[in-house]
Amino acid sequence: MASLSLGPNLSRKKGAARAGLVERKNLITVCRFSVKTLIDRSCFETIDDTSPEFVNFVCILEQILSHRLKGQVTWFGYESPRSFWDYIRVACSKVPHSCISSIENMENVRTSRAKGRAWIRVALMEKRLSEYISTALKDYRTTRRFYGEGSVVLGEEAGLLADMLIGLNAIDFSFCLKGETLDGSCPAVIDYTPYLKFTQSVDSISSDEEEMRTLGSSGSEASTPETGGSTLLLDQSSWFNKCRRVEQKYRVALEQKGYLEELVRLREAQLSESVSQNKALLQRLAEADLSHKLEKEQLEYIVLELQDQLKSFQSLDQLSADMTLSQTSLDPVHTQDLEPKPGRSRWFSEGKEDTPSLRGLCGSLTSVASYKSLASLKSPECLVSPSTEMTSPGLTPS
Incomplete structure (x- = not known):
């Protein structure tokens, strides 16, 4: 076993x-x-x-x-x-x-x-x-x-x-x-x-034609009554070999047909897959295009906002510059620089005397000498008001 x-x-x-x-x-x-x-x-x-x-x-x-x-x-x-x-x-x-x-x-x-x-x-x-x-x-x-x-x-x-x-x-x-x-x-x-060869040799073509001719002649002979006895004497082995060759060729053609059909089905499957991939790629391309457009619009909006802010900053800088210029024009130090200098004024060109300015008469408020001069001007020894002169004893009006 x-x-x-x-x-x-x-x-x-x-x-x-x-x-x-x-x-x-x-x-x-x-x-x-x-x-x-x-x-x-x-x-x-x-x-x-x-x-x-x-x-x-x-x-x-x-x-x-x-x-x-x-x-x-x-x-x-x-x-x-x-x-x-x-x-x-x-x-x-x-x-x-x-x-x-x-x-x-x-x-x-x-x-x-x-x-x-x-x-x-x-x-x-x-x-x-x-x-x-x-x-x-x-x-x-x-x-x-x-x-x-x-x-x-x-x-x-x-x-x-x-x-x-x-x-x-x-x-x-x-x-x-x-x-x-x-x-x-x-x-x-x-x-x-x-790599497949579908060519048919001359010998096979001639053999196929001979077989078809033999089959046709046998059919015609079988149809006539004179050759009816001769058809019974045909060699059975030759008929068997011919049928076997025809069957073998039929099987080869059938196998080739099946292979080609399978190849066609495979190519159709690949084609459908390629079509689906193409659709997916087109969809992704459309989505990417839409996202790019949105990003472009957002960037343009941001650029416009930045330009507006830049313009506002420039106007503020101009305003601050004008205010600084006005403050410097009101500053006494700058006003002294803006006063007419000796020898350049029209009055001095005509030969008139120098007119002392108010600051020249009063002096600087921060200097000690000018402060003493102002105090001396305010003392009663130098300045006498009309009321005190009229009411003071010992003095009679003239």
Whole structure:
């Protein structure tokens, strides 16, 4: 019984290993085709982010680097998904003059997937993508820690991958690492349409025409009574082989039709997502425009207020200057300066005597001599009023 149970398990494991081998070979083959088409396209036009050959190459490379990538086991025992950038960041840390640190410090690239895509573009512009891949594959311990059994980077096809990427050093790439193109939420999907061949050889066309002719002739012969016996003698094996070939061609056409329909559905989903993102961006642009207009109006209002305040300050300064000028004109010190000087007045030009001013007669109130002179003028010895003269004894009116 144990041997019977081991038989299906062994066959299942062999089938899984065979399927994994076919998958790895297909990825490497498609990658070689994409590199060749990318080099051919670079001879006629510049390669940028919008080139379909470059987009398909990046999708293939992401699929290869993400093939059977292990998840990160958290402290609670759950396995969180990883990106190939986590492996490249650790495995390529010893590359001299690498761009790993500069990509880590980029502000507009935040997610792990976006950093991995930015690394691919920077490595292509530096013409060192093959060097990064070969250095990462040489670190076998790190590669085993990040990838599981049956992955491309752990298989024999890994050396072919590093060799075929050397041809990309002949292309001068130019990419823009700004914007939201690197943070795409949609997964990388490979487009196999450029690598499919829908041509039909001349031999197959002739065989199809012969089969149709045989079927028509057999039908016509079956309809005539003279050849009714001959139709019973037809070889059944030939009919079986013809039907089998027709069925095989029908299945191939049906598979191609299903693939194309799936590709159309994927493109429609991407188109709807792009339309929704475009609407969101237009809404954000309208909101930003409205906020800018409001800020502009507020700034204009503030400028007008500041101009009014400046005008009021200038009027106040003018008023204070006028008041200061009027005070200085009323000050006695300045009035003395404004008095006519000797030799300049019209009266002095005519030769008249100097008329003493009131201040010259009275003197300064602060000086002691002038104060004594005023006291002497007020004493009764020098000044005699008419009333005292009339009433004083001993004096008779004349």
